[in-house]
Amino acid sequence: EALFKDLPADAASAHPAWLYKAITRAWPEQANAVFEANNTHPPMCLRVNQQQHSRDAYLAKLSAADIDATTCQYAPMGLRLSSPCGVEALPEFFAGAVSVQDEAAQLCTRLLELQPGQRVLDACAAPGGKSGAILETEPALQELVALDIDEGRLERVADNLQRLDLRAHYQVADAADPQAWWDSQAFDRILLDAPCSATGVLRRNPDIRLHRRASDIPELVSLQRRILDAMWQCLAPGGILVYATCSVLPEENEQQIADFLQRHDDAHSAALDVAWGIDRKVGRQLLPSNEGADGFFYAKLVKAAATGH
Ligand SMILES: C[S@@+](CC[C@H](N)C(=O)[O-])C[C@H]1O[C@@H](n2cnc3c(N)ncnc32)[C@H](O)[C@@H]1O
Incomplete structure (x- = not known):
């Protein structure tokens, strides 16, 4: 990937030009620290x-x-x-x-407000890190459905949960197409750990810098949007959907959720009562430079309770 000649040598040598510009635009004050963090060994x-x-x-x-x-x-x-x-x-x-599991990835469980008896969907579950965290936190769920479009990767979820002695219902399916797999029984909680640019975990996956293209971002944004809209139909009134990415790009994060809220009158974004991350217009962002955790975004979407008859 061509690099701009006028970029600072250290940052330019480690990030493709489009990503350097995108991170600088999104995080003008934190960008240098983010680039530096991306070049360190992850804990x-x-x-x-x-x-x-x-x-x-x-x-x-x-x-x-x-x-x-x-x-x-x-x-x-x-x-x-x-x-x-x-x-x-x-x-x-x-x-x-x-x-x-990185600390950032562990933070999803509290946001879900898990309770015994709930029916929970992990909509993009593989390789199962968050499925395990969910079941360890609340083992008395009615059911956890671990869904992924990739059959091979879903087998890794089963292997991981077996090692932890935990049980889930496994579903190979496209989360964006519930008609093909959903039994119309609403979920009380949905975790949507969406496919994303992985720009928050460059220090763990250095090759992302080589393979990721600027043109991937609009495609990912559109996929996330389709999955989000589909998942919303499957959520019970009063239910919570936690949207997560390991991206630092606003298009996949706060902008994605702001657009979602525009399309859905029955959704609101709950403030996250937590001590970590950077408060955004909607949701919270962790940068790899902040708490030493991976770059992550979380938003908590609450569906309006059913109105009377
Ligand atoms: C960020 S990873 C999930 C990581 C996982 N939640 C964990 O904590 O271990 C995103 C996953 O989404 C899956 N995926 C991508 N498109 C999908 C779709 N349309 N429906 C369901 N899963 C999809 C990918 O196969 C990938 O396993």
């Missing part, structure tokens, strides 16, 4: 399976295994390792005690 974070251990108990197991870690600031079950290690070194990993 390895764990999510302790609260059905098996408290965070402190697992921290003690790590310490006994000579693995140095600290607690994450915002994710209640999150631990950050001082240096990455293979999962086989983690105590009881294969018994499901812990999963590898």
Whole structure:
């Protein structure tokens, strides 16, 4: 990808020109810190399976295994390792005690306000990091449907949940086309962790800089829009849909949700009562430069309760 000659050498050498410009336009004050963060090694974070251990108990197991870690600031079950290690070194990993997941990705569960008996849809579930977090947080759901369009990737969800000793209903389907798979039973909660540019996780996936094109963004925005509109039909009155991306581009995030709210009179965006991220017109943005977590966007959409007869 051609790079502009007049860009600062360090940033220009690491980001294609279109992305450099997009991030600078979206985050004029934070852009340099974002570029810098994108060039650092990402931390390895764990999510302790609260059905098996408290965070402190697992921290003690790590310490006994000579693995140095600290607690994450915002994710209640999150631990950050001082240096990455293979999962086989983690105590009881294969018994499901812990999963590898960045702190930002762990933050979705609280936003969903999970309760026993709810029917929950994880609409873009693979490889299952957030499905696991949902079921560990609230194991008494009526059902978790883990849906993904990619059959091979959905098998990874099943493998991950099996290791954690958790159960879900698996559905290979296009979330944008509920007529093909939905049984008309509304979901109380929907997590839409949408396919996106992954511009918030460049430090984990450096090759995104090479493969991602500016022309991908409008296509992704249109796909996210179709999935969002379809998922809204499947949500029960009074239900909550959490929209998430690992993007730092406003088109996929606050702009996508602002446009959604324009199209749907029965939707409102709830303020997120959290200490992390940057408050946006709608939703909240984590930048990889802020809390040391991955770049992520979250919005919480609430569907109007059914009106009387
Ligand atoms: C960001 S990843 C999800 C990560 C996952 N939630 C986790 O925490 O492990 C997005 C997923 O969306 C899936 N996907 C893309 N288009 C889809 C569609 N139309 N319907 C359902 N899933 C789709 C992809 O196969 C991919 O697995």
